[in-house]
Amino acid sequence: xxxxxxxxxxxxxxxxxxxxxxxxxxxxxxxxxxxxxxxxxxxxxxxxxxxxxxxxxxxxxxxxxxxxxxxxxxxxxxxxxxxxxxxxxxxxxxxxxxxxxxxxxxxxxxxxxxxxxxxxxxxxxxxxxxxxxxxxxxxxxxxxxxxxxxxxxxxxxxxxxxxxxxxxxxxxxxxxxxxxxxxxxxxxxxxxxxxxxxxxxxxxxxxxxxxxxxxxxxxxxxxxxxxxxxxxxxxxxxxxxxxxxxxxxxxxxxxxxxxxxxxxxxxxxxxxxxxxxxxxxxxxxxxxxxxxxxxxxxxxxxxxxxxxxxxxxxxxxxxxxxxxxxxxxxxxxxxxxxxxxxxxxxxxxxxxxxxxxxxxxxxxxxxxxx
Amino acid sequence: xxxxxxxxxxxxxxxxxxxxxxxxxxxxxxxxxxxxxxxxxxxxxxxxxxxxxxxxxxxxxxxxxxxxxxxxxxxxxxxxxxxxxxxxxxxxxxxxxxxxxxxxxxxxxxxxxxxxxxxxxxxxxxxxxxxxxxxxxxxxxxxxxxxxxxxxxxxxxxxxxxxxxxxxxxxxxxxxxxxxxxxxxxxxxxxxxxxxxxxxxxxxxxxxxxxxxxxxxxxxxxxxxxxxxxxxxxxxxxxxxxxxxxxxxxxxxxxxxxxxxxxxxxxxxxxxxxxxxxxxxxxxxxxxxxxxxxxxxxxxxxxxxxxxxxxxxxxxxxxxxxxxxxxxxxxxxxxxxxxxxxxxxxxxxxxxxxxxxxxxxxxxxxxxxx
Ligand SMILES: CC(C)[C@H](C(=O)O)[C@@H](O)C(=O)O
Ligand SMILES: CC(C)[C@H](C(=O)O)[C@@H](O)C(=O)O
Numbered sequence: 001x002x003x004x005x006x007x008x009x010x011x012x013x014x015x016x017x018x019x020x021x022x023x024x025x026x027x028x029x030x031x032x033x034x035x036x037x038x039x040x041x042x043x044x045x046x047x048x049x050x051x052x053x054x055x056x057x058x059x060x061x062x063x064x065x066x067x068x069x070x071x072x073x074x075x076x077x078x079x080x081x082x083x084x085x086x087x088x089x090x091x092x093x094x095x096x097x098x099x100x101x102x103x104x105x106x107x108x109x110x111x112x113x114x115x116x117x118x119x120x121x122x123x124x125x126x127x128x129x130x131x132x133x134x135x136x137x138x139x140x141x142x143x144x145x146x147x148x149x150x151x152x153x154x155x156x157x158x159x160x161x162x163x164x165x166x167x168x169x170x171x172x173x174x175x176x177x178x179x180x181x182x183x184x185x186x187x188x189x190x191x192x193x194x195x196x197x198x199x200x201x202x203x204x205x206x207x208x209x210x211x212x213x214x215x216x217x218x219x220x221x222x223x224x225x226x227x228x229x230x231x232x233x234x235x236x237x238x239x240x241x242x243x244x245x246x247x248x249x250x251x252x253x254x255x256x257x258x259x260x261x262x263x264x265x266x267x268x269x270x271x272x273x274x275x276x277x278x279x280x281x282x283x284x285x286x287x288x289x290x291x292x293x294x295x296x297x298x299x300x301x302x303x304x305x306x307x308x309x310x311x312x313x314x315x316x317x318x319x320x321x322x323x324x325x326x327x328x329x330x331x332x333x334x335x336x337x338x339x340x341x342x343x344x345x346x347x348x349x350x351x352x353x354x355x356x357x358x359x360x361x362x363x364x365x366x367x368x369x370x
Numbered sequence: 371x372x373x374x375x376x377x378x379x380x381x382x383x384x385x386x387x388x389x390x391x392x393x394x395x396x397x398x399x400x401x402x403x404x405x406x407x408x409x410x411x412x413x414x415x416x417x418x419x420x421x422x423x424x425x426x427x428x429x430x431x432x433x434x435x436x437x438x439x440x441x442x443x444x445x446x447x448x449x450x451x452x453x454x455x456x457x458x459x460x461x462x463x464x465x466x467x468x469x470x471x472x473x474x475x476x477x478x479x480x481x482x483x484x485x486x487x488x489x490x491x492x493x494x495x496x497x498x499x500x501x502x503x504x505x506x507x508x509x510x511x512x513x514x515x516x517x518x519x520x521x522x523x524x525x526x527x528x529x530x531x532x533x534x535x536x537x538x539x540x541x542x543x544x545x546x547x548x549x550x551x552x553x554x555x556x557x558x559x560x561x562x563x564x565x566x567x568x569x570x571x572x573x574x575x576x577x578x579x580x581x582x583x584x585x586x587x588x589x590x591x592x593x594x595x596x597x598x599x600x601x602x603x604x605x606x607x608x609x610x611x612x613x614x615x616x617x618x619x620x621x622x623x624x625x626x627x628x629x630x631x632x633x634x635x636x637x638x639x640x641x642x643x644x645x646x647x648x649x650x651x652x653x654x655x656x657x658x659x660x661x662x663x664x665x666x667x668x669x670x671x672x673x674x675x676x677x678x679x680x681x682x683x684x685x686x687x688x689x690x691x692x693x694x695x696x697x698x699x700x701x702x703x704x705x706x707x708x709x710x711x712x713x714x715x716x717x718x719x720x721x722x723x724x725x726x727x728x729x730x731x732x733x734x735x736x737x738x739x740x
Pocket of ligand 2: 200201231445446460463625
């Protein structure tokens with residue numbers, strides 16, 4: 001019998017709370033479907049810093065490179081805001097992304113019909129919305145050198161005497177591989193890719209545009225490709241998001257645009273993500289799964305967190321890392337059923353009411369619906 | 371009698387069309403209020419490229435540095451998409467911003483009540499919305515060196531063999547001066563500034579946060595200051611934009627976030643902007659005014675463009691460059707009246723109807739209401 005290895009990294013804030021609910025789901029699949037998961041758990045982010053003095057221990061990094069998949073909760077929080085940059089919680093996450101080489105970050109922005117009224121956008125603008133943002137995740141301005149804060153004392157023009165530097169750097173190869181991921185995904189969807197950059201003002205944007213076009217022309221001529229400046233992209237996402245199918249963009253633009261897109265749907269506590277790398281020996285991509293929401297320090301420890309985004313992230317793991325597509329469907333259906341039954345964590349509770357539940361009760365309901 | 375010098379740069383696309391309407395407004399003030407404007411006109415962007423082989427002639431640049439204010443229409447368009455980077459229309463605009471040292475770009479995002487239904491957001495989310503984004507405009511990743519596309523042939527790992535580089539670079543002095551502009555503006559509004567960056571992953575973001583905080587603590591302790599990561603900022607703008615008063619952010623984030631904010635209001639064809647620099651000999655800031663909308667090639671030459679954003683940009687010039695606050699009020703009131711009367715260019719024509727007018731008729735109506 002194959003075992004499926006999984007490294008769970010609950011992280012900070014509501015991370016551990018939502019992860020407890022995922023554990024219930026895993027147990028259910030083990031007990032009722034005889035699927036063997038080999039689950040280990042470790043620290044990341046502020047939690048790792050508290051124990052190890054850094055946001056990701058080397059052993060944890062090594063473990064992440066051995067398993068079939070990593071499931072991460074969330075990192076960061078005000079308790080860690082004043083830490084030195086090199087040990088910030090976020091750097092643990094960035095190290096995982098970089099060393100696992102997870103270059104394609106898949107962020108679906110889907111509007112769940114039962115929740116369309118939570119959007120600040122009009123129902124007719126977001127109902128049925130289903131776009132997929134593919135964000136480059138291992139390069140760009142998050143990683144480029146030189147970087148840092150330096151003294152600029154010799155410059156009498158510079159009041160304050162310091163300079164802060166980051167470098168946006170993309171190779172053609174880095175752009176091509178994430179473009180391929182986007183075209184592959186589009187083929188299973190509506191066959192349309194929109195690439196976003198600022199080629200009008202940034203040379204790295206010109207390279208981005210040219211390389212995406214190259215991959216299209218040489219390898220995916222059958223997929224519809226368009227290009228858009230990222231500022232216009234932000235506008236169009238607000239104006240008429242349904243015009244998009246797959247959006248492919250760089251690390252920084254992807255961060256901003258995918259968060260805006262997630263918020264459009266009104267379903268922030270519902271949205272999963274997958275970060276995929278090159279295929280491993282088992283033929284499946286190296287992978288890490290994370291809810292799109294953050295560590296939500298304001299509601300930590302109150303039983304208010306919505307575990308659905310993390311549970312749906314596990315569903316993505318079932319599909320992409322364990323080849324258990326039927327089981328992923330089953331889990332997603334269970335979530336839909338619970339929502340249709342009116343079961344609601346605090347974030348989902350609207351004027352039309354519903355059955356209010358805690359984080360833990362939501363987990364139980366979903367397991368019950370499996 | 372003081373004369374008020376103005377350099378008009380209509381630029382590309384709908385730029386010349388909307389500028390024709392501003393000319394009518396200027397004529398009205400000259401004839402009816404005895405205000406002497408010394409207006410000159412020149413080329414920028416693709417129009418300048420067509421004539422000079424570059425997007426801004428040196429004489430135009432020199433002229434821009436002499437006048438009290440510049441009013442620019444829009445630059446760019448598909449006809450120029452394949453030009454070499456160094457002569458792209460946008461580089462004419464960037465040169466003006468840089469050499470005039472217009473470090474503070476003011477982008478109001480206001481929802482005009484008569485137009486709230488044009489927003490894709492719910493009326494209750496955007497009605498009465500009035501936020502001001504102050505974008506740093508002369509530094510950051512648009513301008514930092516090194517930059518360019520280079521061969522990376524020696525790197526066997528790099529399929530494609532090229533690398534694209536841009537540098538995000540901010541000095542403490544550059545951050546402080548735009549922060550001061552934001553605090554000064556906040557004092558005349560709701561006294562709140564929210565600064566946005568990615569200090570969790572970028573050192574230039576850390577410097578940004580620290581320097582804005584420094585200006586606050588040392589010079590504007592009475593203004594309320596908060597900090598937000600730019601991705602969360604994008605989310606919050608969509609979720610509940612009315613939580614903001616003044617937002618201050620860098621060149622790149624400001625580009626994206628201000629476009630998203632403009633679109634929230636549903637009034638894109640209505641929004642002006644001002645880019646301000648250091649005080650000139652006359653005590654007023656060096657200044658360029660522009661509509662927030664672009665060159666709109668899809669509707670160019672059809673009499674469909676809405677001239678209001680450009681007319682309101684001229685109103686900002688009256689206020690900030692010519693010390694003609696009462697005249698600015700008068701012009702803004704005339705615009706409001708025309709809208710309240712149901713006069714509508716194509717972009718403003720909704721289900722509730724109105725009087726459809728062309729670009730030129732809208733200009734006439736506004737002059738008629740003065
Ligand atoms: C936590 C932070 C480092 C991260 C990022 O900026 O990538 C987050 O915002 C995200 O989008 O996953
Ligand atoms: C035209 C372009 C160079 C410009 C920018 O990116 O700054 C525009 O998008 C703007 O926001 O003024």
